[in-house]
Amino acid sequence: MQVARKEMCSPLRTKAAWVRKEALRVHKVAQETRIASSLSCVEIFTALFYGHVLRFNPYDPAWEGRDRLIISKGHGAISLYPILADLGYFDRKELDRVCGEGTFLGGIPDPVIPGFETVNGSLGHGPGVGCGMAIALKRKGRSETVFVLVGDGELCEGSVWEAVMFASMHGLDNLVLIIDRNNVSMLDFCKNIIDLNPLEEKLRAFGWEVSSVDGHDPDDLALALSRLKGTQGNRPKALIADTIKGKGVPSLESDALSHIRNIRPEEVDSIIEAMR
């Protein structure tokens, strides 16, 4: 059943394929962007925004009823640009000007961009800030959920674990940590730098509810995220999304240095063509 459904071309899979191509087009325009890191989380963003997971309002980005999404792996969020443009947060024409003079779409996003919640780009800040937001929402008696997206390489930052300890101590069941486990940090595979596996056991030992999912199946992601959003239980939740860094670009997928690789503009079109 599972296999059969995956083979079907679901609306979310179609959307994710479109997001991947659009992210590559952004990279074609702006070579400074971190494309491999932005490709591993394409399905995560697709599930969040098109899979009825997040509550949001493109015409009032600061709407109090929105779910909060902190993209702690800030550099890896270029794939969110086409989604935000598609949803109406800003004009699609802006995608042709990423990193250009006078634009607001930089190589690493900032909250000058409608739809981005916090300043990121320096790693390890999102989980703690998310804890503060989650406590604030609880004290205000509000029902919104705080999602924080981190990379697995980012988990080496000590401040992440200060927040991990804090979240379980305070029973923040309105906090969902999504870990984009693409197994590659900047200079090497994570297992050759600081191997955090078995990560599930570590987080469970810290008092978190932990599950994992195929991070390139947007339907499974949407189901998992919706389930986590809807459940209470006095424990923060982590969803480990198993992904491939540089997903969709064969030359990046097995490269230990994919983080710092660029795809030359003239190559992008043929890569997109090969995806059809």
Place this chain on the structure above:
Amino acid sequence: MSTMRDAFIEEVHARMGGDERIFFLSADFGSPRLDALRADFPGRFINVGIAEQNLVNVSTGLALEGFIVYAYAIAPFLTMRAYEQIRINLALQSQLKELNVNLIGVGAGMSYDVSGPTHHCLEDLSIMRALPNMTVFSPSDCNLVRKFVDYSIKVKSPKYLRFEGKPLPGIYADNIEKINIEDGFFELRKGGEICLVSTGYMTHKALKVAGALQWEGIDAGVVDIFLLRPFDPAALYSSLKDYRYIVTIEEGFIGKGGLDSIVASTLADNGFGGVIKRMGFADEYIFDIGGREYLHRLAGLGEEDISRSIKTILKVA
């Protein structure tokens, strides 16, 4: 005599009942007065543990949701362990979003004398005032500290409050009513040719030195700077321009962007023609053990050292 932290916490505590927006966070650091606050408001007091980075990050999340946050820790650890969190989440982010986080650092300068160089706090003024959008408050007594509470609620931006660790006598009294925090400084004593400019604990010392010099016929002014950022250079210049000699005195490294550089650059930018003498700690850490005044004397910052320097400048020694 109260400590600055107890005076401030008492005032914050008094407002928490009527203002549900106030949160008080500590990195496992206390005070007698804090025990009452946390007993009364367990839902809005959080001890994050010995985790200054998370203290700042959690404070940021609360403030982004509209709360007024006080984040309380030992000054060198708050400012230097968590400097990048302060820079990214508070200084940088507050340029785009309203954020009211008040970082309360206890242990200004050599407050924790015998605890040694890990606890000495001689860099904080330089590094905190380097941050755009950050207010830097360095009070010299509890009257200023109490006065700052309403300002801290009203002004919705990140602030660093540098508090003395030990109890200090009052400097301001009835005149506290006339003082606006925004003014940033106050001329405590008008002098003749020479003026001492100081902040925090060193303002007490400057007043003592000025008092002693009076017996020797030297009439020294004293200006207390309590707000190091934001800062109005024109106002400070107009208070100092008629002096011929300016001596800055601080519990911080000199020549590194602290109080001395505020004063020196203000004077230089306005074409001051007089003499500027900077007094503070030299460019090295202090492993000597002893009380605060002993450490000051080793650094040439004892009252007599300062008096002697002044007389040398005035060529009356």
